[in-house]
Amino acid sequence: MQIRGLSTLLCRTSRRLSSRNYASLAFASVHPNEISGQHPADVKNLVGGKWSGSSKFDTLVDPLNGQNFIKVPNTSQSEVQPFIASLQSCPKSGLHNPLKNLERYLLYGDVSAKVANALRHPKLADYFARLIQRVSPKSYAQAEGEVMVTQKFFENFSGDQVRFLARSFTVPGNHLGQQSIGLRWPYGPVTIITPFNFPLEIPALQLMGALYMGNKPLLKVDSKVSIVMEQMLRLLHDCGMPLEDVDFLNSDGPVMNHVLVEAEPKMTLFTGSSRVAEKLAGDLKGRIKLEDAGFDWKILGPDVQQVDYVSWVCDQDAYACSGQKCSAQSILFMHENWTKAGVVDKLKTLAKRRKLEDLTVGPVLTVTTKRILDHIESLLKIPGSKIAFGGKPLSNHTIPEIYGAVEPTAVYVPLKEILKAKNFDLVTTEIFGPFQVITEYKTAELHLVLEACEKMHAHLTAAVVSNDVHFLQEVLGNTVNGTTYAGIRARTTGAPQNHWFGPCGDPRGAGIGTPEAIKLVWSAHREIIQDVGPVGSGWKTPPCT
Numbered sequence: 112m113q114i115r116g117l118s119t120l121l122c123r124t125s126r127r128l129s130s131r132n133y134a135s136l137a138f139a140s141v142h143p144n145e146i147s148g149q150h151p152a153d154v155k156n157l158v159g160g161k162w163s164g165s166s167k168f169d170t171l172v173d174p175l176n177g178q179n180f181i182k183v184p185n186t187s188q189s190e191v192q193p194f195i196a197s198l199q200s201c202p203k204s205g206l207h208n209p210l211k212n213l214e215r216y217l218l219y220g221d222v223s224a225k226v227a228n229a230l231r232h233p234k235l236a237d238y239f240a241r242l243i244q245r246v247s248p249k250s251y252a253q254a255e256g257e258v259m260v261t262q263k264f265f266e267n268f269s270g271d272q273v274r275f276l277a278r279s280f281t282v283p284g285n286h287l288g289q290q291s292i293g294l295r296w297p298y299g300p301v302t303i304i305t306p307f308n309f310p311l312e313i314p315a316l317q318l319m320g321a322l323y324m325g326n327k328p329l330l331k332v333d334s335k336v337s338i339v340m341e342q343m344l345r346l347l348h349d350c351g352m353p354l355e356d357v358d359f360l361n362s363d364g365p366v367m368n369h370v371l372v373e374a375e376p377k378m379t380l381f382t383g384s385s386r387v388a389e390k391l392a393g394d395l396k397g398r399i400k401l402e403d404a405g406f407d408w409k410i411l412g413p414d415v416q417q418v419d420y421v422s423w424v425c426d427q428d429a430y431a432c433s434g435q436k437c438s439a440q441s442i443l444f445m446h447e448n449w450t451k452a453g454v455v456d457k458l459k460t461l462a463k464r465r466k467l468e469d470l471t472v473g474p475v476l477t478v479t480t481k482r483i484l485d486h487i488e489s490l491l492k493i494p495g496s497k498i499a500f501g502g503k504p505l506s507n508h509t510i511p512e513i514y515g516a517v518e519p520t521a522v523y524v525p526l527k528e529i530l531k532a533k534n535f536d537l538v539t540t541e542i543f544g545p546f547q548v549i550t551e552y553k554t555a556e557l558h559l560v561l562e563a564c565e566k567m568h569a570h571l572t573a574a575v576v577s578n579d580v581h582f583l584q585e586v587l588g589n590t591v592n593g594t595t596y597a598g599i600r601a602r603t604t605g606a607p608q609n610h611w612f613g614p615c616g617d618p619r620g621a622g623i624g625t626p627e628a629i630k631l632v633w634s635a636h637r638e639i640i641q642d643v644g645p646v647g648s649g650w651k652t653p654p655c656t
């Protein structure tokens with residue numbers, strides 16, 4: 112009965128939505144091109160199915176001109192009780208699981224299909240790309256790419272694909288009537304915390320993974336960019352997601368920390384800096400999975416080929432989105448054959464093409480100009496270090512001082528100096544901006560490169576640029592990064608929906624995007640051993656053992 116009722120509802124909703132024209136953007140409460148100092152936008156919280164404000168608001172400044180342009184709730188500790196209560200209202204067995212409310216697997220397959228179709232509409236894709244650009248300035252191609260990955264993800268989990276995520280298995284038991292059934296079980300109340308740099312892709316993909324597996328999530332996106340996810344939630348509601356399924360909180364970090372400690376969610380997914388990740392791992396007593404900082408390396412192997420192509424990939428990896436991708440190339444180990452082939456000059460030429468007008472370089476949202484320049488100065492004190500290119504603040508701009516504005520920069524540091532204990536932490540500090548360290552090695556020094564990779568703490572993405580199979584074997588066999596590209600076309604960035612993205616080498620490491628990532632992060636294994644008999648007619652009580 113329940114399922115028939117639901118399918119009638121889905122059919123009706125499908126008919127209604129197929130005639131809906133997303134060119135009208137009826138679901139949206141803001142328009143990216145209209146947000147300005149004169150017409151600031153308002154972001155809302157969502158709890159228990161109702162949109163609401165808070166007693167205090169933060170006013171965000173436009174990263175490109177410093178105008179006050181968005182008001183975001185700065186929810187205080189005294190206002191978070193409804194969020195805690197809403198989380199605690201969800202049982203540990205979740206909103207659905209393989210033995211409860213099965214129709215919700217179908218509901219989410221249907222919601223995903225509708226969102227995927229909606230995002231195919233050029234006007235809607237443009238809407239989200241422009242909204243991303245307003246709060247996290249990056250080139251249109253990069254912002255559009257984020258929307259496309261999100262659209263494909265929704266397509267991937269349309270129809271029956273949500274219930275396939277919860278596929279179980281059985282193993283025959285010891286006697287008739289006995290079998291063990293392995294199930295993917297939700298955690299129930301869960302929280303998701305995401306950073307500023309991918310305002311749509313990271314929260315949308317993790318949120319949907321949590322929902323697909325039967326959890327009830329409270330979502331907290333960095334307030335600087337939460338307007339994008341607020342609008343995405345409105346689109347999800349428009350496409351049939353029940354209003355009460357997701358709560359959405361805008362607050363500072365400490366208030367969210369308080370919610371976590373009070374509400375005790377059964378699982379938290381944190382994407383952001385390692386500093387906050389480690390604090391939360393302690394506060395939550397390990398009930399957390401992490402996608403934290405990336406100090407991502409690329410090794411150019413001894414076989415030089417396709418120099419222009421490889422140089423272009425290096426430029427994109429280090430400087431697209433102004434280096435504000437967790438997968439951005441942080442250090443480049445160049446075999447001497449590549450330096451002889453002029454790769455550094457090519458990188459310099461490519462980096463010079465980047466300009467503020469088209470946002471191929473732009474504001475750095477979490478590192479100030481001073482901090483970046485101070486870091487460069489500290490590196491230059493290391494013997495043999497030098498600026499390869501860049502190293503100056505951007506000129507002729509109106510980026511406010513709270514943000515960073517520097518040219519795409521590379522600092523050369525000799526390999527042997529990098530490895531010295533007094534320099535290593537400094538050289539491998541993640542600067543979340545258009546900045547990388549470059550260095551050179553000879554064939555006989557590959558072990559030093561591998562030693563550097565071994566000593567690093569974050570193992571997110573990496574690239575081994577070579578088609579020399581034995582070289583690849585040696586490097587891949589002795590390293591751990593969770594998303595490692597290998598081959599002459601290898602890159603460090605590019606986290607599409609079609610492959611796993613996440614760190615390795617840490618039992619708390621999470622993933623994003625693929626069925627494996629969703630199952631690992633958002634469900635636990637439960638085994639039900641059915642033993643229904645019959646008991647043999649000749650059974651007698653045996654001696655005790």
Ligand SMILES: NC(=O)c1ccc[n+]([C@@H]2O[C@H](COP(=O)([O-])OP(=O)(O)OC[C@H]3O[C@@H](n4cnc5c(N)ncnc54)[C@H](O)[C@@H]3O)[C@@H](O)[C@H]2O)c1
Nearest residue numbers: 305306332333364367368383384387402403404405437477
């Ligand atoms: N591994 C990945 O997939 C991935 C993806 C994107 C970014 N990152 C990393 O994120 C970092 C950049 O983002 P950031 O500087 O905004 O990170 P951040 O750690 O400062 O903030 C991330 C989120 O955590 C919240 N937060 C801060 N303190 C908190 C607390 N005590 N309790 C609960 N929530 C808290 C913030 O409000 C924000 O929403 C970089 O280190 C980058 O490498 C990693």
